[in-house]
Amino acid sequence: MWHDAVLVAGKDLRIEARSRVGLWQVVPFALLVLVLLAFAIGPDQAALRHAAPGIFWVALLFSTVLAIQRSVAVESGEGTRDGLRLSGIDPAGIFLGKAAAVGLQLLALQLVLWAGVTFLFDVRVHVVWLAVTASLVATVGLACAGVLYGALSAGLRVRDTLLPLLVLPVLAPVLLAGSKAWEAALNGNASSGTQWLKILVPFAVIYLVVGLVLYGPLQEAA
């Protein structure tokens, strides 16, 4: 399973590295969301600083949808999914691999967003370990839930419009807990921030386990 996962993740990341869709479309889109939300809030520096964690996570969530759509699109070519299924790779391995590839891209994206938030809204993370832990755990949850719903919508003609409707409400707890944890990290309030990890960790674990179990049946349904 692990070997298969590494193979699939390597394949997806190689495709991304060569096509540069993530670099030239997803990353600029995430930064665009930062700027647009800042426009919506207005030039009040205090309000922006207050809203910065929420803006960061909304941008991340929207970009996650794009990253998942991209991850599904990679397999949507003529017979590609069947090829993957017939290759004898363990479905759990495919799930882990695709989730790992999406997760790594999301982590890279978060570094850019972090820089963007610091630069645009003049905020500084005071409790770095909290922000990093929250981001890492949330990334696992986002990637696992995202890949699962991606598989659910794979092969549908209405995939592009259906996926955001399905996945965004499901990711809402990550948005909530993530932005609250980041808020605590920005304010240097570690103790209230760790509470929110109690949402992020179960979310990640549940979707990881469910994904390992359900990805096989889902692949057959696609």
Place this chain on the structure above:
Amino acid sequence: MSEPVLVRRRPRWLDVVGVLGVVAMGFTVWLGLWVTPPDVVQGNLARLLYIHPPIATVALYWVGLVAAGGSLLYLWPRTRSLFWDRLAASAVEVGAVFSALTLVTGSLWGRPAWGVWWTWDARLTSTALLLLLEIGYMALRRVPAEPAIRARRCAVAALLIAIDIPIVHFSVDWWQTLHQGGTVLDPGFDLHVHGIMLWTLGLGFLAFSLIFVWLLGVRYQVEVLQDAVGDQELEVSLTERWSEDTELVGVASGDRDPHAGGGAP
């Protein structure tokens, strides 16, 4: 081929449940609006509490039980049958109606009691998210596919939604309590219900549960009919195509006869 499915009557017990539900509802309305006294604290506003908690109970628990249970039983190879799939799908659709009603009745109560139609309270937020999740499921359901494939896809989606609901609930619960200690949330919700008011509330629970079972049954029948119509249409269009083909072949061979000899390409 093209027959009795469409005229199949729904079972008698379903009609009985429907009639009982309507009667119970009538009594609830009568007791709630005319017989019970106004509440000491909330006055006439308390009358909304005879229907709001029952609706919310149906929307959360009955629907959750049937939808998640049906999906699970469909995915389990031994109990796999389209019955469970249709039952779960019907439950989600009826559930969306009840979730919406929960929000509407809650909102009607919130406006005079809290002064706002909507507040970012944990329960409101999680119910709204539940409604959105149900709408997502219905959108997925509407995507055309083979019945078995659609059933499997929808069953997985329903289970994913079901595991998300407790997480959503806890997260918004914390979100509310951590940062907004004393909110507009009125402790008056914790009414001391007794006497005729308690009976009315109990009857409300019964009425809405019966209505839920009735709607679920009717929706299930519609689901069966929809599938039957789909199959029939397919067969009709297939036969039409076949007859077109034979006509064409007939015309073609009739045409060809006079100019016999030149092998048509």
